[in-house]
């Protein structure tokens with residue numbers, strides 16, 4: 001199983017919250033517990049300098065509370081930089097609910113979660129992430145206005161995943177332009193790992209462009225359905241990292257670029273939707289750079305979803321959503337060039353621009 005975790009045993013040695021490996025000056029961490037519904041959730045509010053902390057809720061069967069805490073801390077921090085680099089007036093936050101979304105997600109549990117979100121008075125605004133559907137957000141909306149990603153027929157901007165996929169596609173094209181000299185993906189070999197909400201929509205974009213697509217997922221039914229729908233190949237090997245490919249698109253969970261895979265990977269470009277793809281952004285970002293693999297920073301190219309849900313707060317329409325999402329192409333190209341000019345990793349280049357925006361807003365305050 002892929003998780004956004006570095007090393008659970010290492011995590012246990014640290015102090016419970018402030019001493020966590022992933023704790024990065026988070027403003028607030030809220031533990032939510034409700035015996036009646038079985039809700040166990042953690043809300044991480046990383047930074048609210050640019051605006052309220054907006055980020056989705058993930059429901060996942062974590063192997064330990066440490067793993068859940070680490071995940072929410074890494075994800076909420078990532079949201080701060082994603083919104084900052086995208087130019088949105090939002091801070092970074094995220095929530096995790098511990099449990100199996102297929103068997104333990106009940107309306108009562110979601111409503112209770114919504115009440116906890118409401119108790120933060122808008123400092124944290126939720127949306128969907130892995131294990132959540134638009135209908136879950138509609139339910140949460142009945143107990144709090146601090147939720148986005150609700151259905152279009154209820155006044156929301158709808159499922160953000162197709163827009164996320166479109167932004168990833170734009171970022172991938174920019175990275176291809178940088179790496180291969182052309183952004184045409186026709187006949188490029190692309191491995192899409194994880195063909196859920198975003199991965200499948202990315203496969204659709206790539207199919208329209210004529211790419212040679214291989215898909216991988218732990219869900220066999222989903223694999224066969226997507227293969228039949230788009231005429232793509234199911235990857236049947238043991239270790240996709242060692243396969244010859246032009247582009248690796250991680251669209252499952254995070255930390256797939258780690259100590260082991262970072263040396264195995266044969267792709268020339270990494271561009272995908274998953275959050276926190278680098279297990280350690282400094283270490284693995286530097287190795288990718290040394291190996292000449294172009295990494296399109298995840299928090300930059302997967303921002304389509306947040307652009308989509310932000311529309312609900314700012315009241316802009318589909319056209320503006322598409323315009324902002326297409327701009328991911330330009331920003332990605334600029335970041336890749338900036339990294340080369342300054343001899344730094346692409347992750348660092350993106351991060352520094354985001355941090356600068358936060359710092360200058362802080363000074364204005």
Ligand code: NAD
Nearest residue numbers: 002160161164194195196197198217218252273274275305
């Ligand atoms: P999803 O739950 O719909 O899909 C995830 C897919 O990954 C599932 O099909 C699952 O079976 C598969 N998967 C899980 N473990 C795997 C493994 N070890 N190997 C291969 N496949 C595996 O989630 P999603 O909404 O498509 O999001 C995918 C990723 O993109 C997540 O990391 C999410 O945080 C990130 N993301 C999503 C959005 C969005 O708008 N949905 C926005 C930004 C980032």
